[in-house]
Amino acid sequence: MTPEAVFKYFPELTERQREQILLLKELYLYWNEKINVISRKDTDNFYTRHVLHSMAIAKFSPFSGGTKVLDVGTGGGFPGIPLAILFPTAHFTLLDSIEKKIKVVSSIANELKLENVTPTRKRVEEETGKYHFIVGRAVMEFQKFLKPAYKLIMKEQSANTIRNGLILLKGGNLDEELGIYANKATVTDIPKYFDEPYFETKKIIYFPV
Structure with a gap:
């Protein structure tokens, strides 16, 4: 897949954003x-x-200006780096416990001139900041992740269209993973947005606070 397909789904991108994605x-x-x-x-x-x-x-939900987002277990910078490109007036803290991955994220953010990105080497259990949203991709099992993440979410609501909370990228059958929290969580199929075979079993979990 070429970047042109990204541009197809996001035709509103500015010239600078297109250059960053390229x-x-x-x-x-x-x-x-x-x-x-x-x-x-x-x-x-x-x-x-x-x-x-x-x-x-x-x-699923655009981030308004001033929104504080924590990307837990960012690895090489996903989903945080692409989201930071899309929302230059929101702020993204990219968290990972592995130093070499944070080194990569720092370098890429600098090359792209992303002034709204703060790479941080830390485990989620050690983080003390407060955020409107916590995002993640392929993070630990949901119920184990919820406890350390929940305390980092601001109770004061942001100007976004949805309540503060967790927004996670997951795949497969999530019934067992969500367990007792299934009724509170919203699960959205990514094929609702992208007509690509890869996303057939991919989902977004949203858990409001």
Whole structure:
């Protein structure tokens, strides 16, 4: 998949945002030669499996100016980096416990001139900041993740169209994973937004506070 498909789903992107998205693959391929940031088999599908997947959160709920977002277990910067490109007036803290991954995220954010990104080496259990939203992709099992994440979400609501909470990218059958929280969570199928075979079983979990 080429970046043109990303542009198809996000025709409102500015010229600067398009340039940043075009540069993304080049930057990740450079770092992937040094550190295994993303799976080597995924490089041909970079814009589908990493960029567009991350941007599904934007289709579910855009972030208004001043929104504080924490990306937990960001790895190489997903979903945080693509979301930071889309929402330059929101602020994104990208959290990971692995130093080399935070080094990559810092370099890429600098190259893209993303002034709204703060890379942080830390475990979620150690974080003490407060955020409107916590996002994540392939993070730990939902019920284990909820306890350390819940306390980081601001009780004072933001100007967004949905309540503060968790927005997670997951796949497969989530009934067992959500367990007793299934009634409070909203599960949205990503094919609602993107007509690409890769997203057939991919979902967004939204858990409001």
